[in-house]
Amino acid sequence: MSKTALALFSAAAALIGAPALAQKSAADGIAEYRAMLADGNPAELFEAKGEELWKTKRGPKNASLEHCDLGKGPGVVKGAFVELPRYFSDTGRVQDLESRLLTCMEAQQGFDAKAIAATGFGKGEQRSLEALVAYISAESRGLKFNLPQSHAAEQLMYAAGKKLFYMRGGPYDFACATCHGEEGKRIRLQDLPALYKNPGDGVGFASWPAYRVSSGDLWGMQRRLNDCYRQQRFPYPGYASDATIALATYMGVNSKGAVSSAPALKR
Amino acid sequence: MADPMRIRAQALNGNIVVKVLMQHEMETGLRKDANGKVIPAWHITDVTATLNGNPVFSAQWGPAVSKNPFLEFTIKGGKAGDKVSIQWVDNQGNKRVDEATVA
Numbered sequence: 001m002s003k004t005a006l007a008l009f010s011a012a013a014a015l016i017g018a019p020a021l022a023q024k025s026a027a028d029g030i031a032e033y034r035a036m037l038a039d040g041n042p043a044e045l046f047e048a049k050g051e052e053l054w055k056t057k058r059g060p061k062n063a064s065l066e067h068c069d070l071g072k073g074p075g076v077v078k079g080a081f082v083e084l085p086r087y088f089s090d091t092g093r094v095q096d097l098e099s100r101l102l103t104c105m106e107a108q109q110g111f112d113a114k115a116i117a118a119t120g121f122g123k124g125e126q127r128s129l130e131a132l133v134a135y136i137s138a139e140s141r142g143l144k145f146n147l148p149q150s151h152a153a154e155q156l157m158y159a160a161g162k163k164l165f166y167m168r169g170g171p172y173d174f175a176c177a178t179c180h181g182e183e184g185k186r187i188r189l190q191d192l193p194a195l196y197k198n199p200g201d202g203v204g205f206a207s208w209p210a211y212r213v214s215s216g217d218l219w220g221m222q223r224r225l226n227d228c229y230r231q232q233r234f235p236y237p238g239y240a241s242d243a244t245i246a247l248a249t250y251m252g253v254n255s256k257g258a259v260s261s262a263p264a265l266k267r
Numbered sequence: 268m269a270d271p272m273r274i275r276a277q278a279l280n281g282n283i284v285v286k287v288l289m290q291h292e293m294e295t296g297l298r299k300d301a302n303g304k305v306i307p308a309w310h311i312t313d314v315t316a317t318l319n320g321n322p323v324f325s326a327q328w329g330p331a332v333s334k335n336p337f338l339e340f341t342i343k344g345g346k347a348g349d350k351v352s353i354q355w356v357d358n359q360g361n362k363r364v365d366e367a368t369v370a
Contacts, residue, residue, distance in 0.1 A: 040337025044273050045290045216334035 026189045034265060043134055043211040043263035046218045050135025053128050059109030068104035070097070070136065081140035082260050085249045087151040094157040096248045098222045099240035101132055117239040121223050133209045133220040137262035144259055145206060147252045154249065157242075161250025164243060165196065174232040176247070180204075190267070195251050202261030205251040210264040218263065221248055274367035276351040283345040283369050285316065287338045287353050295330035311336070313356045318342055319349055345369060 024032075054065045054077070070080035071088070085096040091103055105125070106113040116125045149155055168175040179185060180195040193204030200206075209220045219227075225244045229237055237243045270290040277284050289311065296308025308330055316324035323342050342351070352366040 037337075040286060040288055040339070042288055042290075042335035042337070045270065045288055045335060048273065049270060213333075 026186070027191055030189050030191070030267065033267070037213065037265055041211055041263070041265040042216075043138075043209075043218060043265065046131045046134035046211070047138045047263065048135075050131035050133070050138075053131055054135060059105065059111045061108065061110035063108045063110075065101075065104055065108065065132075067108060068101070070100055077136055077139045079140055079143055081137045081262070082143045082145045083147055085154075085157065085245050085252060086148050087153045093242075094151075094153050094245055094249060096221060096240070096245045097133055097136060098129060098220050099245060101129060101136075102240055121219075121226070122217050130209075130218040130220060134218050134263045137209050137260065140260055141262065142259060144257050145252060145255045147249065147256065149253060157246045157249040158253050160242075161246035161248070164247055165250055170232050170234045172233050174234075176228065176232075178232075195254065198255050198258050201259035202264065203258070205248070205255045206258040206260045207262060207264040207266075209262050210266045212266050214267055219266075269361055269363040272353060272355075272363065272365040274351065274353055274365055276349075276367045276369040278345065278347045278349075278369050281344065283318070283342040283349065283351065285338075285340055285342060285351055285353075289336050289338070289355060289363075291335065291355070291357065293330070293332055293334045293336065297330070309357060309359055311355045311357045314338065315354050316340075316342075317352045318345055320352075 057064050067074045069075075069088070069090075070077065071083055071086050072078075072080045081097060084100065085094050087094050088100065088103075093099075095103065102113040102116060105111040105116065111125060116129070119126045122130070147154075149158065165176045166181075168178070175181075177196065179187070179192050183194045185192045185194075193199035195204050205221075208224050209218060210224075211218050217223075222239055222244055225247060226236055226239075229235070272290070273288040275286045291311055292309055293311065294306055294309040296305070296310075298306045300306050310330050310332065311328045314324075314326040314328060315322060324340055326338075328336075347369050349369040350366055351369060352364060354362060354364040356362040
């Protein structure tokens with residue numbers, strides 16, 4: 001065997017050995033895939049549509065949503081998302097973004113909020129809500145979560161959310177905490193954020209709404225929670241129900257200081 | 268009327284990098300609905316791009332392209348201020364044209 005051939009042989013042997021050394025973790029692989037997709041996040045299409053819906057006169061009352069109060073005064077969109085859910089004195093309820101939008105769509109545009117809440121995800125006016133949450137959350141991209149907790153109702157919602165988070169039930173005896181109560185857990189390749197604390201910038205609560213590549217839809221927090229309950233084999237929670245708002249309050253308050261990356265991109 | 272595309276066109280090292288997001292269902296024609304009926308194919312078939320009115324890019328697409336597709340390509344030459352226009356046509360005859368100015 002010549003010297004060159006020997007050198008080639010050992011080089012080949014080194015290459016064969018290489019993949020084992022450079023083996024990527026599942027998280028690295030997923031991060032790489034996300035980076036490849038990140039440039040063309042279709043959530044942008046929903047943002048553009050949402051902005052138009054916000055400004056367009058629609059509904060039986062032929063009004064726009066430009067006077068909708070998301071917590072920072074009528075019509076103020078920027079920074080509103082990272083302070084929701086919060087207490088609203090006009091409705092006397094703690095509301096998340098989606099339930100607040102329902103209130104505005106009913107009060108200002110004349111839509112039937114109950115009918116929209118009962119509509120399946122991705123259908124009818126639910127599609128408008130998807131676009132609106134994309135637009136409104138995008139206006140707070142890069143800002144830090146800072147949910148108010150001064151009102152007694154807000155504190156009660158947090159406490160109720162914590163109870164729900166740890167409440168085990170259903171045929172699998174599951175709670176949210178079963179998957180999200182410990183660090184370093186995952187389902188298949190998906191890292192599961194630990195939601196009893198701040199899981200970090202742009203992770204967990206700070207990364208929804210998001211475009212789901214697998215379903216080709218934009219998911220708001222309501223749909224995310226709905227699917228969590230489906231995976232636990234619980235009955236579905238009502239759209240914009242107090243239970244979902246309590247959980248959002250719990251996660252949101254825990255995420256205080258986390259930078260919002262919404263609307264993000266998910267597998 | 269189809270929803271508008273999002274087009275970003277940027278001059279880079281004497282070329283233009285174009286990134287396009289299109290909103291389209293891109294139904295393959297292989298899926299069935301809840302009643303077991305086949306959902307008819309509905310997808311983009313042709314994509315063309317022009318630079319200041321001159322054709323620079325064309326593609327024929329089929330059902331394998333994802334929903335809400337993202338397309339990125341580079342045009343040789345060109346400069347900031349040029350106009351890039353993208354058009355798609357789907358198999359139902361719908362079409363959409365959008366234009367962007369190179370930044």
